[in-house]
Amino acid sequence: MKRLQRYYLFVGIPVLAVVLGTILFFDAIASTVQGNPHPQINYIIFALIVAGCYQMTMHVVRINREARHFYIYRKAVRNGASKEEIESLLEGVTRQYDVELLMQLIEELRGQSLSSVQHSAIEAELERFGARQNRRLMLSNFMSGMMVGMGLLGTFIGLLGALEEIGKLISAFTMVESGNASAAVRTLVDRLSSPMKSMGVAFSASLFGVLGSLVMSVLMVGVKRCASELVGAMHSRLVYLTDFSAHGETSSQSD
Numbered sequence: 641m642k643r644l645q646r647y648y649l650f651v652g653i654p655v656l657a658v659v660l661g662t663i664l665f666f667d668a669i670a671s672t673v674q675g676n677p678h679p680q681i682n683y684i685i686f687a688l689i690v691a692g693c694y695q696m697t698m699h700v701v702r703i704n705r706e707a708r709h710f711y712i713y714r715k716a717v718r719n720g721a722s723k724e725e726i727e728s729l730l731e732g733v734t735r736q737y738d739v740e741l742l743m744q745l746i747e748e749l750r751g752q753s754l755s756s757v758q759h760s761a762i763e764a765e766l767e768r769f770g771a772r773q774n775r776r777l778m779l780s781n782f783m784s785g786m787m788v789g790m791g792l793l794g795t796f797i798g799l800l801g802a803l804e805e806i807g808k809l810i811s812a813f814t815m816v817e818s819g820n821a822s823a824a825v826r827t828l829v830d831r832l833s834s835p836m837k838s839m840g841v842a843f844s845a846s847l848f849g850v851l852g853s854l855v856m857s858v859l860m861v862g863v864k865r866c867a868s869e870l871v872g873a874m875h876s877r878l879v880y881l882t883d884f885s886a887h888g889e890t891s892s893q894s895d
Contacts, residue, residue: 644707644869650862651700655693658855672844678801681794681845685787689852692783696859699776703866706739707873713743714877717750738772741765742874766875773867777860784856791849802839 662669673679716729730743745765749758 647700647866654858685848692856699863706737770871784853787849787852791846794845
């Protein structure tokens with residue numbers, strides 16, 4: 641189970657890189673956001689990045705805690721703890737951990753010669769355990785895609801604003817026909833900044849959205865590997881807690 645602790649580094653390093661990058665480029669990020677006439681989308685993306693980093697970190701913490709609970713239970717069984725001690729140990733495991741249901745099922749069947757039905761029940765519970773680990777990542781997957789979506793939304797909003805400003809800019813050329821060329825040039829120069837600001841909304845939102853999605857993807861790889869190692873450890877260590885031999889011998893004798 642100590643192998644799972646290394647994933648603190650796999651998740652912590654990208655999160656630390658995000659924090660350090662924010663500190664180093666804070667002035668550039670702040671000026672980009674302040675220069676946008678519609679910075680709300682950028683704020684939403686920043687909030688999603690912070691929430692995603694926190695959620696991924698807590699996923700690794702939860703997986704290590706579940707592994708720790710199972711390790712304590714397995715160690716108590718190997719040390720010959722009484723039934724009452726095991727039950728009191730299982731009562732201390734809260735329902736927020738998926739391993740609790742699996743440990744209760746193993747404890748009910750421990751020491752018995754498993755039938756085919758009981759064996760299927762354990763396999764089904766192991767499959768549900770792995771499925772629950774994947775379901776916990778559904779919100780994180782959604783948040784990663786939402787960052788890209790918010791970036792694209794900011795791009796479209798910025799482009800629409802730029803097109804509107806460009807239309808106003810083109811209409812300023814009509815002032816040349818009236819003979820007021822100097823006023824047309826001044827209007828042209830004044831209105832050139834508005835399309836640029838709108839384009840800033842478009843590209844800054846896309847940039848922050850893509851960067852946030854990349855960070856979430858890197859974190860997701862580490863969390864999924866951590867969850868898969870937990871499920872694999874449960875499969876391998878389950879053999880030492882249940883008796884499959886008696887059922888196998890019974891089946892072979894009946895044949």
